[in-house]
Amino acid sequence: MKKSIQFISLLLTLIFILGLSAGCSQQSTAKIEKPLKVGVTAGPHAEVMEQVKKIAEKDGLKIEIVEFNDYIQPNVALNQGDIDVNSFQHKPYLDNIIKDRNYDIISLANTVIFPMGIYSSKLKNIADLPVNAVVAIPNDPTNGGRALLLLEKLGLIKLKPGIGLKAAVTDIVENPKKIVIKELDAAQIPRSLADMDVAAINTNYAITAGLVPTKDAIAIEDINSPYANIIAVRSKDKENPAIQKLIKAYHSDEVKAFIQEHFKGSVTAAW
Structure with missing residues (x-):
């Protein structure tokens, strides 16, 4: 009888441990699968990001596109951590915002250019x-x-x-x-x-x-124009693997082909 109780106790302990392990595993998976929030302005930037989203999903990255209707809020939201990345501005604009508001935001990669x-x-x-x-x-x-x-x-x-x-x-x-x-x-x-x-x-x-x-x-203007639009992130996230996957998807041949075909030369790839 005593051995039976010990066996049941051991079995319950193992079940409890396995339950904790499974719970941790689920939490870990949920964290990995959390979508990357990308802020864009409505129009061309949003249209391109929809294509980027499709490419990124093939690489295991889920993207949630957050649209803004002005040029101020995407940087406010990024600085506050409400989004993870934004893609709507050229570097001279970002530099001015950083100077005026002291945001800890950096440029990581070029996206498109509306060439002069x-x-x-x-x-x-x-x-x-x-x-x-x-x-x-x-x-x-x-x-x-x-x-x-x-x-x-x-x-x-x-x-x-x-x-x-x-x-x-x-x-x-x-x-x-x-x-x-x-x-x-x-x-x-x-x-x-x-x-x-x-x-x-x-x-x-x-x-x-x-x-x-x-x-x-x-x-x-060519792709080296200082007015090329950029992907911007908080400086602490510059090595974030998810953001690196975003850039990889954005710089794909598929996205470049979409830009060339869809915008007929009014917007060009800047990479």
């Missing part, structure tokens, strides 16, 4: 730009500086050393072709294209005017 292009109704090649050509650029500091950096990269001007993204027309130190720069409202530039030799136009305004950046621009 140089367009012309008179020229087929930027190399044919004549002396004293009239060049239109946006008159706001951010886009104006972006246009000047593109003109510098094309060898048309040289800017003050180190001026970077804050470049203004007054920072031009060399202008070998003596081009005349006209600063106009960005939305007005496509309508003024016929009056200019060339013009720097943002993608959103180019599309509205019926232009396709990769088809109609005679020069365009």
